[in-house]
Amino acid sequence: MTDVASTVPLVDHHCHGVVTAELDRPGLEAIISEGGAPPAGETNFDTPVGLAIRRHCAPLLDLEPHAPVEEYLARRFELGTAEVNRRFLAPTGTSRYLVDTGHRPDGLTTPEEMADLTGTPTSVIVRLESVAEAVAADGVEPGEFAQRFAERLAAATAEPGVVGVKSVAAYRTGLRLDPRRPSPSESTGAAARWLTAGPGESGWRLADPVLQRLTLWAAVDLGLPIQFHIGFGDSDIRMTDVDPTLLTDWLHLHRVPVMLLHCWPLHREASYLACIYPHVHLDVGSVLHYVGPRRSIEVLAEAAEVTPFTRLLYSSDAYGAPELYRLGALNFRLGLEALLADRVGSGEWSVPDAERFAHLVAHGNAERVYGLPAAS
Known part of the structure; x- marks a missing residue:
């Protein structure tokens, strides 16, 4: 078996910036x-x-x-922070970062700063809820909210470097959503309730199931890949409401690429969806640095049990601490190496097939789905 797992370039298709302060x-x-x-x-x-x-x-x-x-x-x-950031990000072997700027971006590197820090190209993921909250903050009549949101989202995703959008419905409403596109009257009524209530102490926060559906269908209309937080997360998560199979009926209604992020401990449910629906993809993201190197091998192998190798991707979901970029890449490579060695060693795969699958999972699938340049 070759050392492809340790040398293959990575496209980190979901991450955040690193802290710039000491x-x-x-x-x-x-x-x-x-x-x-x-x-x-x-x-x-x-x-x-x-x-x-x-x-x-x-x-x-x-x-x-x-x-x-x-x-x-x-x-x-x-x-110091600048040198620590450089030391931890440089050896990850990442060829491109797709940066979500929607989660507490103050004090983190911007995508441009991330590119300067690493010497690696970056792309941008636009968070749907952030766009909606910006529309509310600017002031809008309830009956105009849907159109204004769609226009603002189209403008945001037309910016240079934007390659996809993300939903954090898992944190806000859960995924038990009516799969249908909301009617104009539903959208206006929900917008009226939200806008009349006004912002909370920390500002506007979209957490209405009708408006959540509105954002998702506006994203479908644009045709860009839609990322979803799934499974493991902070205390806003209710695990019973973030099972990816709750999206099943919605998945039947369109064919826009859907990217299921993190997924643990529901990674087998996500794997099932990716097996059945050709527009569903997944990664196991941040859980790899939380479970540690040895358990990462089992988690990645479980995620790969029935997932087509054209629909499995890499992400670190690293936020703030550069150590998490280091651990994400390290643990993914260890898990990938073990997976390939097991399949080749058992005679199930040839070495050329194993190497081809490694390149697909590490960077090729992300390049295809997001329309990125191929890693050199």
């Missing part, structure tokens, strides 16, 4: 866990991802593997 220990701990800052008396370094950071990230800071937390942090602070 982080103290509480700031770093808060962004290496979906649960946020740990409670008093605990530390996020006593988690699988915390231990993986000390094992696999410490050497990139010129430290021994498993360096004590205090030593790791001291070295990190000594080098």
Whole structure:
């Protein structure tokens, strides 16, 4: 078997920027866990991802593997954020980043800054809810909301570098949505309720099921790939409402590419959908750096059980901490290497087939679906 898994270029089809400010220990701990800052008396370094950071990230800071937390942090602070970002992102072997700028972008690198930092091209994913919230913030009559949203979304996705959109319905309403396109009267009524209620303490937040449907159908009309958060996430998630099979009836109504992100522990349900529907694709995203290197092998293998290899992709979903980019790429490569070795070793696949599948999953599928240039 060749070393294709360790050398194949990666297209990270869903990620965020990295922090640009100097982080103290509480700031770093808060962004290496979906649960946020740990409670008093605990530390996020006593988690699988915390231990993986000390094992696999410490050497990139010129430290021994498993360096004590205090030593790791001291070295990190000594080098400074800019150098730490460079050290962790450079060895990932990523040929392009698709950056979602919709989640707390303040203090993170923009896609342009990400390109400057890494010397790697970036593309942009537009978040549907952010566009709707911007329309509300600008002021709009309820009867005009649907048209104004569609126009704003079309303008946003026409910007240079935009290759897709994303829905965070999983965090806002869950996925138990009526699959049908909302009628004009439904949309106007829902917009009136939302706009009349006004913004909350943190601003406008779209969490109405009718308006959520409106955003999805506007995205379908544009024909760009639509990313969905699925499964693993922060405390806004209700796991019973983010099963990707809840989208089944909606999937019957169009053929626009649907990209299921993260998916664990529902990655087998996502794999089933990708097996049945030719426009459904998936990755296992951020869970790879949360479960650790060895378990990543099993998770990726489970996701690949029935998924066509033309519909499985790579993403890190890294946010803020550059360590998460390092772990995402490392764990994906370990899982891919184990998958290929198992299939070739058992005689199920030839070496040329294994190498071809590696290139599809690592970058080729993303390049095809999003219309990206091929990795060099």
